[in-house]
Amino acid sequence: MKKILFFFVFVNLFMSCSSDSEEELNLPPSKFEIAVSGVTDTTAELNWEEAIDPEKSIVYYQVSLNEKVLESELSVTSLSLVDLEEKTKYTVKITATDKEGESTVSSMTFTTVLNGEPSGFTVEVSEIKETSAQLNWGASKDPEGKAVIYSVTLNGEMVAENLKETSLSLSDLTNKTEYKVVIIxxxxxxxxxxxxxxxxxxxxxxxxxxxxxxxxxITNNSAKVLWTESIDPNGDVVTYDVYLNESVVASGLETLNYVLEGLESTTSYVVKVVSKDLKLTTEVEKTFETTSNPPAGFNIEIDNISDSGALVNWDDAVDPDGDNVFYDLYINGEEIATGWTNSIYGLTSLTPNTEYVVKVVARDTSGAATINTVTFKTKPVDGSFTVLNVDIYKDQYVGYLVVLKLTDSFVVSSVTIDNTTFDGFFAAAPDVLNFGITEEQYNEFLTSAENKGSLKYSSGGKELDYEFTYNVK
Incomplete structure (x- = not known):
C-alpha cells in the first residue's frame, strides 16, 4: 500500500515539474522586416513579414504611426496609410503578439513626398478663322500620378471647365479681335x-x-442711272459696274451715276448696278420704261409786244406716235399755264422795258416732251392806251359776251361793269378783249340807266384806271 501511494506522489511531482518547465520556455514571435512602398504626399503602403511564433500560436499585429495606434489585432501583414501630411517624417511601429502575450516589435521611418504641381504644357491654336479657332494642348502630368482636369478662359471669361480632354473648339468669336487663352x-x-x-x-x-x-x-432714247454710295465695311475701295438687260455697259466706275443712251422708245429695261471690292459684290436692280417719242420740234414767235404785254405764238408740235399734245408755259422760270391746248397765249401785266424768257413745253400723254424757248423785251411806256368801244350782246354759239376793242388788250387786269368786276377774260387779239357773262348779268346791263364801266390796266409799272361806256345789243 505504501508503495502505491509513493507512485502517485511521484507521478504528480513529475507532471508539476514538467508544466513549470513549459511556461518558462514560451518564446515571442520571430523578428520580421517592414517595407514601405507607394509613398505619396498623403498615402503609403505598409507590408511586413509574417512573425512566426515558436509555439505555433496565432500572432496578432498592432500598427502605430508616430506613437498613435492605427490598428490592433490585425491578422494580415499589410495596411494602407491615408490622410498623411505632405513632406512629413513618420515612424511606423508594428508589434507582433502571440496569445500568451509575448511580443516582438519592428519599426522603421519614412517621409511623404512634397505634393507637386502638375507639369507644364504647351498650347497651340490652329484653324483660326473669322469667328472660330481650335485649341490643343499637351497633357499635364501630376507628379503623384493623380488625375488632372483643365479649365479654359478666354479674355478673362470662363468658357470651359472640368475638362479631361486636351482640346477645345472655340466658336462665336468676333472677327479681327485679339484673344488671350489661359488654360489651367x-x-x-x-x-x-x-x-x-x-x-x-x-x-x-x-x-x-x-x-x-x-x-x-427718262426720255424716249436715254435715261440717267443714279445710286447712293456703297460703303465697304472693311474699308476697301469700291467701284461700280452697270448692266443693262444683263449686258455690261460700264465697268470700274468710281462715280455715282451713268447716262444710258441709244435706247428704244416705249421699252422696258432692267438696270443692274454692282458695287464690288476686291472679292465680293453687292447688286441692286431697277426697272424702268422709256417714254414714247416726243412731239416734233416747233418754232416760237412773240408778236404785238407792248410795254406791258405780248402775244406768244408757236407751231403745233405734232406727236409722231399720234398722242395728244399739251403745252406748259413758263415766263422767267415761273409756270403761267399748264395743259394748254392752243398754240397762242397772251402775256399781260408785264413790266415795261424788261427782258423776258418764255419757255414752251410740248408734252404728250406719255410724258415725252419737247422744249423751246424765246427771249423778248417789252416796250417802254408811251401813254397811248385807249378803249375804242365796248359791246355786250348774245352770240348764237357761245352765249352772252362782253367784247372790248382797245389799243392794247394785254395790259388790262380787270374790267368792272355796273359794280360787277371781271378778271377771267381772254385776250383774243392784241386789240380785242372778251369774256362771257350770265343771262342775268346781261339783263341787268340791258336795263342799266348809265351803261358805264371801268377797267384797270398797267402802264409804266403802275396800275391805272380807265372809264368807258358800253353798248348792249
Missing part, C-alpha cells in the same frame, strides 16, 4: 499649373453695303 491644369489637391496663348481672329471680308438706285431724266 489642376490636380485633385487643387495644385495647378497654367499656360497662356494669344491669337487674333481673321478679318471678315464683308461685301459692300446695300445702296439705292434711281432712274431719272
Amino acid at each position: 491644369a489642376t490636380d485633385v489637391d487643387s495644385k495647378s499649373t497654367k499656360s497662356e496663348k494669344t491669337f487674333t481672329t481673321l478679318e471678315t471680308n464683308l461685301a459692300p453695303n446695300k445702296f439705292e438706285v434711281t432712274i431719272g431724266d
Whole structure:
C-alpha cells in the first residue's frame, strides 16, 4: 500500500515539474522586416513579414504611426496609410503578439513626398478663322500620378471647365479681335499649373453695303442711272459696274451715276448696278420704261409786244406716235399755264422795258416732251392806251359776251361793269378783249340807266384806271 501511494506522489511531482518547465520556455514571435512602398504626399503602403511564433500560436499585429495606434489585432501583414501630411517624417511601429502575450516589435521611418504641381504644357491654336479657332494642348502630368482636369478662359471669361480632354473648339468669336487663352491644369489637391496663348481672329471680308438706285431724266432714247454710295465695311475701295438687260455697259466706275443712251422708245429695261471690292459684290436692280417719242420740234414767235404785254405764238408740235399734245408755259422760270391746248397765249401785266424768257413745253400723254424757248423785251411806256368801244350782246354759239376793242388788250387786269368786276377774260387779239357773262348779268346791263364801266390796266409799272361806256345789243 505504501508503495502505491509513493507512485502517485511521484507521478504528480513529475507532471508539476514538467508544466513549470513549459511556461518558462514560451518564446515571442520571430523578428520580421517592414517595407514601405507607394509613398505619396498623403498615402503609403505598409507590408511586413509574417512573425512566426515558436509555439505555433496565432500572432496578432498592432500598427502605430508616430506613437498613435492605427490598428490592433490585425491578422494580415499589410495596411494602407491615408490622410498623411505632405513632406512629413513618420515612424511606423508594428508589434507582433502571440496569445500568451509575448511580443516582438519592428519599426522603421519614412517621409511623404512634397505634393507637386502638375507639369507644364504647351498650347497651340490652329484653324483660326473669322469667328472660330481650335485649341490643343499637351497633357499635364501630376507628379503623384493623380488625375488632372483643365479649365479654359478666354479674355478673362470662363468658357470651359472640368475638362479631361486636351482640346477645345472655340466658336462665336468676333472677327479681327485679339484673344488671350489661359488654360489651367489642376490636380485633385487643387495644385495647378497654367499656360497662356494669344491669337487674333481673321478679318471678315464683308461685301459692300446695300445702296439705292434711281432712274431719272427718262426720255424716249436715254435715261440717267443714279445710286447712293456703297460703303465697304472693311474699308476697301469700291467701284461700280452697270448692266443693262444683263449686258455690261460700264465697268470700274468710281462715280455715282451713268447716262444710258441709244435706247428704244416705249421699252422696258432692267438696270443692274454692282458695287464690288476686291472679292465680293453687292447688286441692286431697277426697272424702268422709256417714254414714247416726243412731239416734233416747233418754232416760237412773240408778236404785238407792248410795254406791258405780248402775244406768244408757236407751231403745233405734232406727236409722231399720234398722242395728244399739251403745252406748259413758263415766263422767267415761273409756270403761267399748264395743259394748254392752243398754240397762242397772251402775256399781260408785264413790266415795261424788261427782258423776258418764255419757255414752251410740248408734252404728250406719255410724258415725252419737247422744249423751246424765246427771249423778248417789252416796250417802254408811251401813254397811248385807249378803249375804242365796248359791246355786250348774245352770240348764237357761245352765249352772252362782253367784247372790248382797245389799243392794247394785254395790259388790262380787270374790267368792272355796273359794280360787277371781271378778271377771267381772254385776250383774243392784241386789240380785242372778251369774256362771257350770265343771262342775268346781261339783263341787268340791258336795263342799266348809265351803261358805264371801268377797267384797270398797267402802264409804266403802275396800275391805272380807265372809264368807258358800253353798248348792249
